[in-house]
Amino acid sequence: MALPKTTFAYTQLANRLDKTGDGYAPYIKDRLSTIDDEYGGQTDVTYSKPDCAFNSLPRPESNTTRCFPQFIGGSSSDDMDREWFNKYVVESVTTTDRTGGAPDQVTRYDYLDDAAWHYDDDDGLTKEKFKTWSQWRGYGHVRVQTGGQGTGADAMKTQEDSYFLRGMDGDRKSASGGSKDVSVPLSTGEGEPLTDDASAAGFAYKTATFSRPDGKVLAKTVSRPWHHQTAKKTRDWGTVTANFSGTASTRSWTSLDDGAGAKWRTTTTASTFDTVAGRVTEVSDRGDDSTTDDDRCTRTAYATNSDKNLLALPAQVETVATECGSSPDRSKDVISDVRTAYDGGGYGAPPTKGDATAVAKLKKHDGTTATYLETGTTYDSYGRPLKVTDLTANVTAIGDSAPTRTARADGRTTTTVYSPATGFPTKTTVTTPPADAKDSATAQTTTTEIDPLRGQPIATIDTNSKRTTLKYDALGRSVKVWLPDRGSMPTYQFAYLVEEGKPAAVAQYTLNPSAQSQTVSYTVYDGYLRPRQIQAPGPDGGRLINDTFYDERGLAAKAFAPYYVSGKPERALFKPADALSVETQTWKTYDGLGRETESRDVAGNGEGGKVLAVTTTRYGGDRTTVIPPEGGTATTTVTNARGQTSQLLQHHTRTADAPADTTRYAYAPAGKLKSVTDPAGNT
Known part of the structure; x- marks a missing residue:
């Protein structure tokens, strides 16, 4: 079975800082930069630029750049030479929908503090005189933004900052020895400074989620690491240890004042090991x-x-x-x-x-x-x-x-029998307890026949000896299903259409009422394999089409309700010549946390269409207010720290701050609802 090819492209980057006459050939290596997959998706990776030059090399023991020293060359009679190498990090990842027309999705990475390099602590692989500060320990503060293409402030839609320990405490201080004392301070109210212990290298100790890029912090977590040393080996050049490690505690903050920073709800978990x-x-x-x-x-x-x-x-x-x-x-x-x-x-x-x-x-x-x-x-x-x-x-x-x-x-006992009893089973038989404990004949048995090569069921036989048969293609995808009352023509049939340059599609064939023929509908997918369009049979030989459109974050931003088009369903993506002919549409907008804030039902396409109804949703940390279209009741749902609804406010008018009738909920320790108190005080 042939599928379109997946292709890989590379970008050549200089690993070593090269200089004419240094006695070494240029050291150029490929970095994976583009992937075109078989379904119409494309991923592009952009890397950082070289960070050093020969006329401004850092000191190895205090290096905070993206270049590092390493010894290379040498022979049985000559020592190795110290050369400098570049370290590259990813600056952005762009995913492109090559077949469905969705906007590009861009993820950007910003490294907001200095890089860290640790003294080489491999145990015995490198002679001491050739050790240096060449172990990459990364960045302590990384910002991730997602959005679309462009350089404007509105291109990015989300922002999350992550903070990492890097295991730099105890690192060799200088070429002559000594050790560094490294701790990481936390912000006011977040706890005592964290020791940057070697066992915690890579530990994410803090995350902060923003309302939008460069916006307000709406949520944050701070975690503290735990470790227990199980072994230690001391060398002339330093000490290495083995450790158990884990998360000792995590505290989370949720803003209750829309990021103003004065009012938080905090939750804490702590673990003992x-x-x-x-x-x-x-x-x-x-x-x-x-x-x-x-x-x-x-x-x-x-x-x-x-x-x-x-x-x-x-x-x-x-x-x-x-x-x-x-x-x-x-x-x-x-x-x-x-x-x-x-x-x-x-x-x-x-x-x-x-x-x-x-x-x-x-x-x-x-x-x-x-x-x-x-x-x-x-x-x-x-x-x-x-x-x-x-x-x-x-x-x-x-x-x-x-x-x-x-x-x-x-x-009451359920039994399972595997046939054969040894090796890969080709059949399993499951027998339930009798429905009537006094009558063993009321037990029900289901037999499943299995393809031993894939482990997939190829047939099931129920307690009434009714057989359902399943067939798969070479990739293990379901292609035909015969229910017990069917003959040679399958009840359901599927075809998977994957062609270069075309949206992937799945055709589903279903029996007509006469059971002598089939009708076909198509689900068309975009390059990210998200449902983009559904074409189903319609009246008078036409077709009914549903469309879903996605924004630069992959969120469903617009949907067309079923609309009629002449012609039979087909695997190609249908694009109406005049989008205004699609009468009923739903438009959605989202906030910086990916939460839906507005849903508009629109007659016709674009901003000029008549707005039929608007539902607005507002978030306040511990509460969510939904303002429905005209005629509906605005409600605010308040949740406690465990996500349980503690209050339901039904507002007298369609505004979030309007007077409300409040229903209160109380819960037992296990989380089950214990009582409900209505607005009149009845419990």
């Missing part, structure tokens, strides 16, 4: 920092078998509605509690393979004794489930004592 394998043992989720009512603590214990390196299997995961530093009243504070046993062993026993054979979920807790309901699973030698029983035992645990099981025989 063990030193066995760097596993998370406790997560303190404080929710809204201004209240303790939504605090949660999740504790995890692990089933460990160090000999078999089975270290990450959870033995018990319990979540309670209190902060981690307090003692919960488990008669009312437990949100969930799940225990898992492995490989047929008891709860807490070391696993041997890692198959979860028993899972006990908390049913109730009286403050002292926890009662669980257990489900059980058996496996074959490949780790595939054979029998799953929904109720195998009652499990009880008093305090911290080991759980005890009381087996039950009233569980």
Whole structure:
């Protein structure tokens, strides 16, 4: 099966700073700069310019440019020479829709601080006298903007800043030795400075999301790293370590005053790790920092078998509605509690393979004794489930004592049989529990025939022996489906049309009511494989067409409701000669966070068309106000830090600040709705 080719183009850039007479040939390397894919998409990459010149080379130990020293050449009798090389970074990535007509999508990268280079700390690969500051550690502050082509202020639509640690603390200070002390300050209210530890190189410690390019900060997060040193080796030139690492805490800020910076809602999570394998043992989720009512603590214990390196299997995961530093009243504070046993062993026993054979979920807790309901699973030698029983035992645990099981025989079992039992299966048979526990004949069986080469189902046979057959092309795409009541002509048929220079399309053939012929509809995709147009059969031999148009961020900016065109559906993209003939259209605009702010129903094309209805949406951090068209009720939905609706305001007039009738919602610790209070105070 042939597809259009995917082509790659390259840009040649000078790696080494070349100088006539230096005894070395130019060192030019290709960088991937353009990709044209088979579906009509194109990606172009623009790289930075060289950052250094021979007459202004930096000092290696304090280098903040995008060039670096490296030793090359040499022989058994001659030492290597120190040369300088360029480092290139991506400045922009542009994706182009070559077939669907969508505007280019541009992502720009700005590097807003100095570059960092670390002393070469490879362990034994390079002789000490040839080591220098040649390890790239990147930038600490990177700005990413997305939008379209152009240089104007309105070309870019979004902006997010990211800040990174680079592991520069402890770096060699100078050629004679010593070490650097490097820490990263945070802004006021964001916490103490962060040590730029080697274990945290590349750690994203802060992000800030803006209302628009160079706009106001609407949201930000600050994370603090965790590490535990597991090994250390000291050399004459420095010390290298091995570490477990993770995120110790994350605090998020959401602006409640449209980025003015005076009013924030903050949420915090903090994690505790063990030193066995760097596993998370406790997560303190404080929710809204201004209240303790939504605090949660999740504790995890692990089933460990160090000999078999089975270290990450959870033995018990319990979540309670209190902060981690307090003692919960488990008669009312437990949100969930799940225990898992492995490989047929008891709860807490070391696993041997890692198959979860028993899972006990908390049913109730009286403050002292926890009662669980257990489900059980058996496996074959490949780790595939054979029998799953929904109720195998009652499990009880008093305090911290080991759980005890009381087996039950009233569980319902689903069985799976693999044929053949070894090797790649060609058939699986799944039998459900009997609908009537006293009548085994009420069990239902589904058989799936499988292509062993791809693992795709080629037929399913239901409990009534009704067969559905599926056929695929060489790329594993569905091409024909025969439902049980069909003969030689398939119920559904698909054709995938991918040609150079044309939009990709999928043809779907469906049976006519007579079941003797088919009708065809087409979904046409743009170069990013987004649905661009749908052509379906219409009355009088014509076709009905839907269009979707995307903006420079890939958001659906305009849609044409179905409109009639003469002629049968076809795979080519139809473009109306007069867009004004498309009577019903929807236009959407978005803010700098990609949220819809306005939806206009328009009769005819362009700004000159009659606006039939406008829906406006406004965002305020913890609330969203929707102002519908004339005749509707404006509403404001207020959410808490966990995303639950806490208030619904129904405004008396169609403005966001109008008086409103308020409905209030309260939730149980597990997140389930507990009460609703209407505007009259009825609960």
